[in-house]
Amino acid sequence: MTEARGPAKKAPMREVLAEAAFQLFLERGFEQTTVDDIVARAGVGRRSFFRYFPSKEDAVFPDHERCLADMTAFLDAAGDEEPVGAVCDAARLVLRMYTANPEFSVQRYRLTQEVPGLRTYELSVVRRYERTMAGYLRGRYSEAEDGSLRAEVIAASVVAAHNNALRSWLRSGGEGDADAAVDHALGLVRDGWGKSGETAPDADEEVVVMVVSKRAPMWRVVQRVESALGED
């Protein structure tokens, strides 16, 4: 959402460059397109490009920097929220960036699959999201046993779940309900880790996680609870 700055609504230079770059990448291929081609198409000087994008790769993913900043701000403001829920909500910011423009996201996904350099770039970006989430969780779990370990495992789980759902949606050509798919995937992580690190780090506070079939008879369940609590 950009506000009009005067009577002639003009797209910001950054967007103009990113759009010119992307069109050329689709037409000619990523490797075959030079920065000179891009600035010629956009009708600006060569130095303008590097003012906005450190590299050609960055022009393919023009919104990740802003999204990373949004995520950091979001988590800074998360306060006392349940931490796993907070990072799941943070992951949804990334999804929103993709679903804001399905056609572009799907085309870019296909382009990325074909260009190893773009896949590597994307890996680095994904890692930065993961580190942002892990940093937040590490702060929230600073008093918990294995806090840093839990933080990193949960951040990796959230990223993997989000990306599994996002990738299915991109592969399908942007069909279906991406929000519902990501909610479902993140639900799996919340079920697994939702209570992680919530308890105080006392040895006394040790928890028991039980998995019980709904078909198990009650006596079996009680027996397992007792045995897990060491009261048998």
Next chain:
Amino acid sequence: MTEARGPAKKAPMREVLAEAAFQLFLERGFEQTTVDDIVARAGVGRRSFFRYFPSKEDAVFPDHERCLADMTAFLDAAGDEEPVGAVCDAARLVLRMYTANPEFSVQRYRLTQEVPGLRTYELSVVRRYERTMAGYLRGRYSEAEDGSLRAEVIAASVVAAHNNALRSWLRSGGEGDADAAVDHALGLVRDGWGKSGETAPDADEEVVVMVVSKRAPMWRVVQRVESALGED
């Protein structure tokens, strides 16, 4: 373990090159060292280098390709083993590669921290391990609900846990028991996901996961079990 091939035990060319490269990287820095410098130090021709390593980065991590092949073979042979346990064991193959030569691993860790190109390379390698594990789990969970999602989340968790422990060990300069640290970290993942995808995908087979404080009184526990089972 290399077998002697004759009376004069000679290190294989690949090792000689990797060692020459690494010494130069430490002495002059990674960026400042050229392939010409490396082959001059090793006393071989320029084309020999590229016969063994596609790039300078590959010479810094000469054992990952073999370790990836070992992991694939290990998981192919895993058969009916409990799947989360199998990928945890697969992750230990990577640890073993690092702990086989602590001094080299620690020096390389420090070098990698200083060179962005090496960090990117490492991210790609880590991703390949993760995909190898996820591929195995996907096969094992092919009948389970959300099998592909579970496979990717668990693979990401295992990698994150392993790397958390490995990184601590590398940061400490290779002090302490890396095996015990990785076992502990992987234990967290097994506790969280160990039963994942084991049950059949019947709706009837739905499971309940409960987290209960060890200090909770038994009546509270039973109440929660009953309420979770919808028998209240």
